[in-house]
Structures are given as C-alpha cells and as structure tokens.
Amino acid sequence: MSLSKKHQPVLLEETVNYLAVKKGHYYLDATFGRGGHSQAILEQGGLVIALDFDQEAIEVGQENFKEAIAHNKLTLVKENFKNLEAVINNLAKTQDINLAGILFDFGTSTEQLTSSKRGFSFNAQDNDILDMRMDQDLGVKAGDLLIVLSEKQLTQVLAEYGGERQARQIAKAVGKVKRDQPDSLHYSKTLMQIVERVKGGRLGKLHPATKTLQALRIAVNDELNNIELALPTAFELLQKSDAIDKRLLCIAFHEGEDRLVKRFFKKTADQNLAKLLTKKAITASEEELKNNPRARSAKLRALAI
Numbered sequence: 001m002s003l004s005k006k007h008q009p010v011l012l013e014e015t016v017n018y019l020a021v022k023k024g025h026y027y028l029d030a031t032f033g034r035g036g037h038s039q040a041i042l043e044q045g046g047l048v049i050a051l052d053f054d055q056e057a058i059e060v061g062q063e064n065f066k067e068a069i070a071h072n073k074l075t076l077v078k079e080n081f082k083n084l085e086a087v088i089n090n091l092a093k094t095q096d097i098n099l100a101g102i103l104f105d106f107g108t109s110t111e112q113l114t115s116s117k118r119g120f121s122f123n124a125q126d127n128d129i130l131d132m133r134m135d136q137d138l139g140v141k142a143g144d145l146l147i148v149l150s151e152k153q154l155t156q157v158l159a160e161y162g163g164e165r166q167a168r169q170i171a172k173a174v175g176k177v178k179r180d181q182p183d184s185l186h187y188s189k190t191l192m193q194i195v196e197r198v199k200g201g202r203l204g205k206l207h208p209a210t211k212t213l214q215a216l217r218i219a220v221n222d223e224l225n226n227i228e229l230a231l232p233t234a235f236e237l238l239q240k241s242d243a244i245d246k247r248l249l250c251i252a253f254h255e256g257e258d259r260l261v262k263r264f265f266k267k268t269a270d271q272n273l274a275k276l277l278t279k280k281a282i283t284a285s286e287e288e289l290k291n292n293p294r295a296r297s298a299k300l301r302a303l304a305i
C-alpha cells in the first residue's frame, strides 16, 4: 500500500467528540503540524491557539490558514509546547482567553518523516544529512549524537527509546565507523548501511532501521522530557480557566509517550481532580486504517477537568 505524503490527521472525529468543542471558546492545539485538528476545531466554532516548534509547519500554516488568522480565529506560534504556559500568559495580556481544551498529537508529521532533507527518512540520498531536528533551532543533530555519545550511551538510547534488541551491536558498529570515518556519520545513508549490516535487510513491513531512527528522533528532540514537562502545565492551565467542562486530550504513537500520558491521567483521576473519559485508549477504526495506515499505533486518551 502506498502511503500519502500529506499528513492526514488521526482519530479526527474521536478527537472532536472528546474535545466537546464549545463555540467561541479557546482551544490550544499544542502540535499544529499541518493543522488537521485545528481545522476541525475551527469548523466547530472554536477559537484556536496553535503551537509547533517546526518553523516549516508554522510557515505552511500561515499560508494555508490566512483567513482564520486574519479573523483572529487562529493564533499560530512557533514554540515548544513545554513553554505553553508562557504563550498563554502572554496572549492573555491582550485578550480574554476562556481556555476550554488542550490537544497534544505527539510525534512527527508525515511531511517531516518523508522529506529526505529533514533526515527522518529511510530513503536517504547520498548527501542527506542525518538531522532529525523537528525544531530547526535545536543545536544537536542526530549525526552529532552518534559522534558524541559513547557506545554505552548509544546502546541505552536505542534500547530505551526504540526498544531495539540489537542496540548493543548497532552501537558497536557505529563506534567502529566513528574510529575509522567519523565524518561519514553525519549522513543518513551511513547509518542505514550500518543498521542493515547488523540486522540484515527488510523483515516484513518494517525497515530494519525503524527502531533506531525512532530512538534517535526521540533523543534529538528531547520528546519524552517535553511531554513530562507539558502535561502538568497543561492540566494546571485548564484547572485555572473559567470555562466549564474542560478537556485535555493526548494522542500517543509509541509506548514511551503513552506511558507518560496514562500515568499522569490516572494520577489526576485518582486524586479526584479530573475524570478519566477513556478507561481504555481509543484506537483507529478499520475504516480509518484503510485510508491512513499510519494511524495504526495511535492511542487517544481524554480527561475532563
């Protein structure tokens, strides 16, 4: 099955239902991407403040959502969602923000994943840099990480963030290339060749470097730390808001992300600070999977505050 190169928002209907969008209320879309979820909130009459730390996502959004921005229905901000409180406080200086919901749709967009220039792709050309920064202002690219991390540290990253069983062997093979030709590690192709040498070719649908790339992406963008910082902040902002029946929604794509969400949601529900709306995570329907196989690992959890 060929995959679309345009990002398709996952669990869209479910997200809109759980957000229970109220007309004229504000919603924070913490991960704007190509704006699929923001668009759906706007269509329901909600007002959207959207963040993304990828400059390209912001620029495309400014173009595609010109009208909503001009009519003050959408405010787009290039910012890491771990700083969402500062963004809201800043906007609240000039407007009354009755925040009724916050949505996180973690991970990467299809455009980030499939552009060989961004360094997330398996199909690397000879000179494609192993970059993987979603936020172009970050200082360290994935290739730099391969060079600065010790074999032991790299093993840990690959095992913990990627669940890669051959983490140690891959880290060892990277270590050997680092000694012989360190500069080659700045290129995606070198890493693909190393992983293919260690693991062999494609097994079934998964590319052998899938877990390695996931692990490096998480490390480069400090993804789990950002989530851990943002969840309590988002929750407190909603607690403080005057709106009624506020919602906090998270869509996770791998175990590491989902574990943080599950744990945080359970803690607030156990303390009677919120009501857990999804006892079990919501996953994509067969219908959605037919049109968007990338939704396969998506898990939606929702909290009412």
Ligand SMILES: C[S@@+](CC[C@H](N)C(=O)[O-])C[C@H]1O[C@@H](n2cnc3c(N)ncnc32)[C@H](O)[C@@H]1O
Residues within 6 Å of the ligand: 007, 008, 009, 010, 030, 031, 032, 033, 034, 035, 036, 037, 038, 051, 052, 053, 054, 057, 079, 080, 081, 082, 105, 106, 107, 108, 109, 134, 226
């Ligand atoms: C899965 S995509 C979101 C797709 C979006 N819901 C849509 O329908 O188009 C995730 C987006 O979140 C952004 N992102 C990931 N971590 C972020 C962070 N800590 N702060 C801000 N944006 C982040 C990525 O750059 C990416 O564009």
